[in-house]
Amino acid sequence: MKLVCGQEQLNQNLNLISRAVATRPTHPILSNILVEATDDGFMTLTAYDLDLGIVSRFPAEVEVPGRTTLPAKYLSDIVSKLPAKAPITFAMQGDDLVMLECGFSEYQVRAMDPVDFPAIPQLPEADSFHVEVQDLLLGLDFTLFSASADETKQVLTGVHIKTAKDNAEFAATDGHRLAVIRTPPVAANGTKTAPVLDVTIPVRALRELQKMLSAHTAETVEVSLDRGQVIFQLPDQRLTTRLLDGQYPNYGQLIPESFIRTADLERKSFLNALERISVLADQKNHIVRMDFSSTGILTLSVDAPDVGSGREQLEIRYTGEDLTIAFNVKYLLEGLRVIQASDIKLQFNGPVNPAVLKPIDGSDFSYLVMPVHLRN
Amino acid sequence: MSTLRKIIHIDMDAFYASVEQRDNPAFRGKPLVVGGTPQQRGAVAAASYEARRYGIHSAMPSRLAIQKCRDLIFAPPRFDVYKAISEQIYQIFLAYTDLVEPLALDEAYLEVTSNKLDIPSASLIARQIKVTIFEQTGLTASAGVSYNKFLAKLASGLNKPDGFCLIQPHAAEALVESLPIEQFYGVGKVTAERMHALGIRTGADLKQWTAIDLARHFGKHGHFYYQMAHGQDTRQVVPNRSRKSVGVETSFLEDLSDLDALVEQLGMLSKALQERLEKNQLAGHTLILKLKYADLQQLTRSRTVPELLYKAESLFLLGQQLLKSLPPDERRVRLLGLSVSNFSKEDESTIHTGQLTLEFT
Known part of the structure; x- marks a missing residue:
């Protein structure tokens, strides 16, 4: 194998696949990436930890086609420190050594036999369908933050995606809050044959997908699905991940059908006030207390023993009886940050019942948050 | 790898059975198994050394075990107790290094290449750990010391119970060559049969093969067997639990x-x-x-x-x-x-x- 590629492109592509390299490899080769040089003038990088796999290719001057595997960490660390735009030469030396040259820098890195590198699952192309990148990103942006980071919660560490004839619903919950968004209906289009999906995809893979899609110019992504695996294919990139097993909770029934208290607020000023409150709240237990008054005033307060206390007041449009309720300020902030609308609606029943946050802009996003029970 | 690592493998001797004998003086010196009784259609989870003399071993159906030894004592397992002792032993390891990788309640790898007490000799650390475990729990452990995981684990099994064994680099080659293929890490019954079919019965036989040929027959594991045969094992000691x-x-x-x-x-x-x-x-x-x-x-x-x-x-x-x-x-x-x-x-x-x-x- 021998090829020449640009530092910038190589560095970008290494970053893109880096999260799919095993951090605790069960076999030494899993901490390597597969490097391939092909006749058609491409350098292809593959990382696969047996759960998540990412493949990315970019143009390179291939002199001798071939394949090998190199330690991901050393390769990325060296390449990232080489000068931008400099050409880098890769040349295989014997069976297990790769020479990396760039200007006056010269490194020999120990390679491992690509025979041992596990094959990434391939799905039959016939069953694939196309999804709008814009819709997929919308679903991910509005739900990823709400999933559980606790591995023991299994199915909750994923985003649940359910499709209907003309739109899709994304949902994520960690047991304390729930984010649900429905993508806008796609105009009836005879060629669209997306199957009805009902899958839960690990957040870890979706975060990488989000990165990949955001950096790409493609308008659609090709998706194929098989029992247990899903593959997202862009022109030069591919991401494959295991699906999460198990029944996703029936979250629809958690969202109350009616509310007896409603507040309309300006999003930005609410967010700013909460961010200031969180300076003190985060020192202790993240709790913000909210007093809604029927006179149209919302009072936010924080009391962090040994640290200090604070109070913010906002003018709001409020209907219903006075209410005192408390929340983990992090949950509120995360929800408010993904919303773009200038105004939001908060809906409540009582101080220990779920509250719902929605943008007032016609989009179909609901963010349900469980309050904190205040123990005086 | 420029400098040799220092790896210790600690394996508690007949752990569950020894705990039961420790806590019930009447059981000491007698053939005992921890596990379900033959009436419960149970199986042996652990056998005391006295019971092993009758050919009783773990995973054996209790019905078979009682046939081998009429006086066999059956003790029901008390996993809470074993877990608490395991935690106690883990704390002993932590005094030397944070690089502790427990494999089960009764065994763990420790990397002590550099350690908290700056003790240069891994053998000394291993012996100290054995003594401390005995003082604190009244139980014996076997320790193996070498420069990789495979050899350290092999070493701890060589002088059981209450054993200690050091495999130094220059001795590793001869030892690995003499080893039956079944004793290599990752070689189970099926792989062993496939190796036998290829005429591989010992480490020396395995060593005759090239990495490429082994990979052809055994896929990605082939490379691993190749390394083992040459006394190489690059697996790191991974502190894989947050048991604090x-x-x-x-x-x-x-x-x-x-x-x-x-x-x-x-x-x-x-x-x-x-x-x-x-x-x-x-x-x-x-x-x-x-x-x-x-x-x-x-x-x-x-x-x-x-x-x-x-x-x-x-x-x-x-x-x-x-x-x-x-x-x-x-x-x-x-x-x-x-x-x-x-x-x-x-x-x-x-x-x-x-x-x-x-x-x-």
């Missing part, structure tokens, strides 16, 4: 013998433990009670519950249950300790605050 605990303990000015006085102390410990947990924003599922008698013998009991433990009331309640479950003992108590482990990975900020949860159905 938060605890409080108190030594008494005068040793206590009265249960009421102990319960009173337990109440105070529970409050102190709640404070510690709150300060660290932690909550766990396992409570461990530690008791040291006037003769310095130490005893631990633990219980794991589905709900999260962090409130003083629930710590106290469960602590009392553990205390009262102890067999009556004449000895006075010098020290009492209470700790919580098996922490919830839940977002720490949600535990102590009264955060309400969604009710999935």
Whole structure:
């Protein structure tokens, strides 16, 4: 194998696949990436930890086609420190050594036999369908933050995606809050044959997908699905991940059908006030207390023993009886940050019942948050 | 790899069975297995060395075991006890290194290439650990020392029980060559049969093969077998668990013998433990009670519950249950300790605050 590629492109592509390299490899080769040089003038990088796999290719001057595997960490660390735009030469030396040259820098890195590198699952192309990148990103942006980071919660560490004839619903919950968004209906289009999906995809893979899609110019992504695996294919990139097993909770029934208290607020000023409150709240237990008054005033307060206390007041449009309720300020902030609308609606029943946050802009996003029970 | 690593493999001798013999003097020196009785259609989870002399080994159906030895004692397993002892041993390891990789309750790899006490000799550390384990638990362990995991584990199995073995680099080659293929890491029954079919019966046979040919026959594992045959094993010691605990303990000015006085102390410990947990924003599922008698013998009991433990009331309640479950003992108590482990990975900020949860159905 021998090829020449640009530092910038190589560095970008290494970053893109880096999260799919095993951090605790069960076999030494899993901490390597597969490097391939092909006749058609491409350098292809593959990382696969047996759960998540990412493949990315970019143009390179291939002199001798071939394949090998190199330690991901050393390769990325060296390449990232080489000068931008400099050409880098890769040349295989014997069976297990790769020479990396760039200007006056010269490194020999120990390679491992690509025979041992596990094959990434391939799905039959016939069953694939196309999804709008814009819709997929919308679903991910509005739900990823709400999933559980606790591995023991299994199915909750994923985003649940359910499709209907003309739109899709994304949902994520960690047991304390729930984010649900429905993508806008796609105009009836005879060629669209997306199957009805009902899958839960690990957040870890979706975060990488989000990165990949955001950096790409493609308008659609090709998706194929098989029992247990899903593959997202862009022109030069591919991401494959295991699906999460198990029944996703029936979250629809958690969202109350009616509310007896409603507040309309300006999003930005609410967010700013909460961010200031969180300076003190985060020192202790993240709790913000909210007093809604029927006179149209919302009072936010924080009391962090040994640290200090604070109070913010906002003018709001409020209907219903006075209410005192408390929340983990992090949950509120995360929800408010993904919303773009200038105004939001908060809906409540009582101080220990779920509250719902929605943008007032016609989009179909609901963010349900469980309050904190205040123990005086 | 420029410098050789120093790896220790510690393996408790007939762990479950030895614990039962330790706690029941009547069982000592007798053939005993831990596991279900033949009537329960049980199987042997662990066999004492006395039982092994009759050809009884773990995973054997109990029905078969009793046929081999009519006087065999069956002890029901007490996993809470084994877990608590395992935790105690883990704490001993931590005094030397944080690079501890437990494989089960009764075995672990330690990397001591550099260690907290700057002891240059891994053999010395291994011997110290064996002594400390015996002093603190009354149980024996076997230790193997070498420059990689495969050889360290091989070494700990060579002089069991209460064994110690060092495999130095220059001795490794001959040892690996003489080793039957079945004893290589990762070679199970099926692989062994396939190797036999290829004429590979010992390490020396395996060594004749090139990495490429082995990969052709055994896929990605082939490369691994190749390394093993050449005494190479690059697997790292990975501290793969977050088994930590938060605890409080108190030594008494005068040793206590009265249960009421102990319960009173337990109440105070529970409050102190709640404070510690709150300060660290932690909550766990396992409570461990530690008791040291006037003769310095130490005893631990633990219980794991589905709900999260962090409130003083629930710590106290469960602590009392553990205390009262102890067999009556004449000895006075010098020290009492209470700790919580098996922490919830839940977002720490949600535990102590009264955060309400969604009710999935």
